[in-house]
Amino acid sequence: MARITVEDCLDKIPNRFQLVLAATYRARMLSQGHAPKVESRGNKPGFFNTRATALRLNIPAKVEEETVWNYEIGAKTLNLDGRWVVNVAAYYLDWTDQQIRQTILDAQGQATQASVNAGKTTGYGFELETTFAVTEDLILAGTLARSKAEYKRFVENV
Numbered sequence: 001m002a003r004i005t006v007e008d009c010l011d012k013i014p015n016r017f018q019l020v021l022a023a024t025y026r027a028r029m030l031s032q033g034h035a036p037k038v039e040s041r042g043n044k045p046g047f048f049n050t051r052a053t054a055l056r057l058n059i060p061a062k063v064e065e066e067t068v069w070n071y072e073i074g075a076k077t078l079n080l081d082g083r084w085v086v087n088v089a090a091y092y093l094d095w096t097d098q099q100i101r102q103t104i105l106d107a108q109g110q111a112t113q114a115s116v117n118a119g120k121t122t123g124y125g126f127e128l129e130t131t132f133a134v135t136e137d138l139i140l141a142g143t144l145a146r147s148k149a150e151y152k153r154f155v156e157n158v
Helices: 006-012 016-031 051-057
Strands: 037-044 066-079 084-096 099-105 111-117 119-133 139-154
Touching: 051 111
Parallel strands: none
Antiparallel strands: 037 066, 066 084, 084 119, 099 111, 119 139
16 A cells, blocks of 8 residues: 655644544544545656766656556455454556656667656556464465556657
8 A cells, every 4th residue: 555654644634633633533444444545646756867868869858757646445354253354455556757767779889778758657456465364373374466557658769
């Protein structure tokens, strides 16, 4: 699941006392079986390749800011008097201007690495985790996960 800091929360709830009340309310909801849901937006600031590298490779010097929207939903359950735990989560990611390192050949055929914006990428997947206590000495556990990501639009910089 996404990592959320106190500073992120203070952008939405500026009073720390109200923030503690909201966190307590949310923890109570989760303990009563409500589904944990997350919608978040993240970014990686843009930066510049060196001018000499950009000119030599004929790529933009500026690497634009990368942004990602992340949507997650899941459930954590405790069954059979706490002997069986099942956790499940599903997610969807939507990247714009994803920053990647790319090896590019210059006019003389020399390979150089530079950062570029790849375009648009999406990804989705799920995770399933279970633990079952057969006896005090025998505990079975397993995890299943599936993830798929693909470029929806890839900008060729060569």
